[in-house]
Amino acid sequence: MDNGVQKNKINSQKIKTIFHMDGDAFFVGVEVAKNPKLKGLPVVTGEERGIVSALSYEAKALGITRGMPIFRVKKDFPKVLILPGDYKSYARYSSMMFDIVKRYADDVEEYSIDECFADLTGLEPSLKMTYKQIAERIKLEVNEELGLSISIGLAPTKVLAKVASKWIKPNGLTIINRENISDFLIKTPIEKIWGIGPRTSVLLNSYGIKTAQDFYLKKIEWIREKLSSPYEVIWQELHGIYTMEIDPKPRTEYSSIQRTRSFHPFTNDKVFLLSQFSKNIEEACTKARHYSLIPKKISFFLKTKDFVYINCVATLTSPSNAPEILISILQNKFKEMYKKGIIYRTTGVTLHDLVPSHSSQADLFGGTERAGKFEHIHKHIDFIEKKYGKHLVYLASTLNALKNKKKGTDSDDLDRDLLFL
DNA sequence: TCTGGGGTCCTAGGACCC
DNA sequence: TCTGGGGTCCTAGGACCC
Numbered sequence: 001m002d003n004g005v006q007k008n009k010i011n012s013q014k015i016k017t018i019f020h021m022d023g024d025a026f027f028v029g030v031e032v033a034k035n036p037k038l039k040g041l042p043v044v045t046g047e048e049r050g051i052v053s054a055l056s057y058e059a060k061a062l063g064i065t066r067g068m069p070i071f072r073v074k075k076d077f078p079k080v081l082i083l084p085g086d087y088k089s090y091a092r093y094s095s096m097m098f099d100i101v102k103r104y105a106d107d108v109e110e111y112s113i114d115e116c117f118a119d120l121t122g123l124e125p126s127l128k129m130t131y132k133q134i135a136e137r138i139k140l141e142v143n144e145e146l147g148l149s150i151s152i153g154l155a156p157t158k159v160l161a162k163v164a165s166k167w168i169k170p171n172g173l174t175i176i177n178r179e180n181i182s183d184f185l186i187k188t189p190i191e192k193i194w195g196i197g198p199r200t201s202v203l204l205n206s207y208g209i210k211t212a213q214d215f216y217l218k219k220i221e222w223i224r225e226k227l228s229s230p231y232e233v234i235w236q237e238l239h240g241i242y243t244m245e246i247d248p249k250p251r252t253e254y255s256s257i258q259r260t261r262s263f264h265p266f267t268n269d270k271v272f273l274l275s276q277f278s279k280n281i282e283e284a285c286t287k288a289r290h291y292s293l294i295p296k297k298i299s300f301f302l303k304t305k306d307f308v309y310i311n312c313v314a315t316l317t318s319p320s321n322a323p324e325i326l327i328s329i330l331q332n333k334f335k336e337m338y339k340k341g342i343i344y345r346t347t348g349v350t351l352h353d354l355v356p357s358h359s360s361q362a363d364l365f366g367g368t369e370r371a372g373k374f375e376h377i378h379k380h381i382d383f384i385e386k387k388y389g390k391h392l393v394y395l396a397s398t399l400n401a402l403k404n405k406k407k408g409t410d411s412d413d414l415d416r417d418l419l420f421l
Numbered sequence: 422t423c424t425g426g427g428g429t430c431c432t433a434g435g436a437c438c439c
Numbered sequence: 440t441c442t443g444g445g446g447t448c449c450t451a452g453g454a455c456c457c
Contacts, residue, residue: 431452432452434450434451435448435449435451436449438447
């Protein structure tokens with residue numbers, strides 16, 4: 001009970017040095033590293049998504065923002081270079097970047113594709129460098145070896161290290177220690193603190209809390225009374241009390257896997273929607289198999305053109321990561337979710353309660369046996385995709401998602417497709 | 422057609438049991 | 440009889456993150 005607080009009582013004896021690294025305009029940074037001719041130009045990525053995912057500082061200077069529709073960029077900023085995302089390269093550069101950090105620190109938490117935390121505590125004597133020098137070395141090596149610019153924060157906690165790495169950007173290095181915390185928090189709006197989003201900011205504003213310093217100055221009892229437990233942890237962290245641990249586990253464990261697709265134009269075509277779902281299921285299953293995970297639960301959602309979600313959950317009597325089985329579940333659930341007169345923009349599938357595949361036991365209803373047959377096929381498919389590239393092999397129902405499916409098809413068609421399974 | 426895609430964690434409240 | 444008072448487990452949904 002109250003684990004975070006208990007832990008920190010022990011940990012607060014020892015002041016930590018937490019390192020946080022944040023890529024500068026990371027996706028664009030990688031594009032520039034791949035093709036140095038782009039350096040100094042206004043560049044954005046996200047062409048395939050229709051909105052700006054990342055933008056170079058030159059593009060930002062023109063007034064482009066994250067999330068801006070690509071058509072607007074084309075129209076208003078014709079000189080800007082627009083690139084599609086190259087996620088394979090981003091992942092490669094990401095792990096090379098983290099490898100550099102691991103040269104110095106053992107405990108590295110890969111937080112996202114362009115961010116990591118590391119615990120540098122106690123490394124000064126063995127590396128014969130100050131913490132600042134270690135950070136400078138890492139920055140230099142990432143810059144020289146990978147051609148990437150990063151910003152670094154050093155602080156006693158993760159939350160403060162995030163404040164620090166954001167302080168100077170790009171190419172910054174900022175140190176917060178227990179003595180100068182307030183200098184930073186006074187100038188940080190509360191909504192900029194990691195973990196405090198728009199809803200909580202509005203609530204805190206209503207209590208007169210505008211800056212991180214205002215929050216910091218509240219009594220812990222007040223925080224407990226007004227907010228839930230994660231905010232108590234943030235309060236501790238802002239006080240320099242190490243509470244959120246570094247988690248160096250490799251990113252191979254998932255508690256859920258999701259695949260969604262939005263489409264254009266919006267539609268209420270049953271066959272089209274089902275084929276989109278089907279493709280989502282296949283891709284989610286491919287990922288699940290890649291990590292040897294099997295879901296015990298699956299959920300589906302439809303999003304209407306007005307952003308209303310229709311959710312639906314199914315518990316699997318026999319856990320499976322074979323798309324054929326999950327699609328047959330979808331067939332039933334879809335009838336509950338779909339309404340004739342409504343126009344949809346997105347379909348989504350989430351696999352929940354993932355367990356390692358070796359732990360799935362045989363059941364009495366033959367579901368596992370049936371899944372076993374498919375397992376064979378999928379082994380081959382996974383192999384082919386590994387060799388020749390992704391998304392080569394699809395199920396019949398997914399073909400509808402690949403062909404630009406004609407509108408208003410009768411649902412009998414669909415049943416035939418699914419029967420084919 | 423301003424608003425994509427992939428995650429994690431926490432809480433409130435219902436169901437069920439004694 | 441003016442319907443306590445716990446547990447536990449599960450789910451839906453909120454909030455937040457990059």
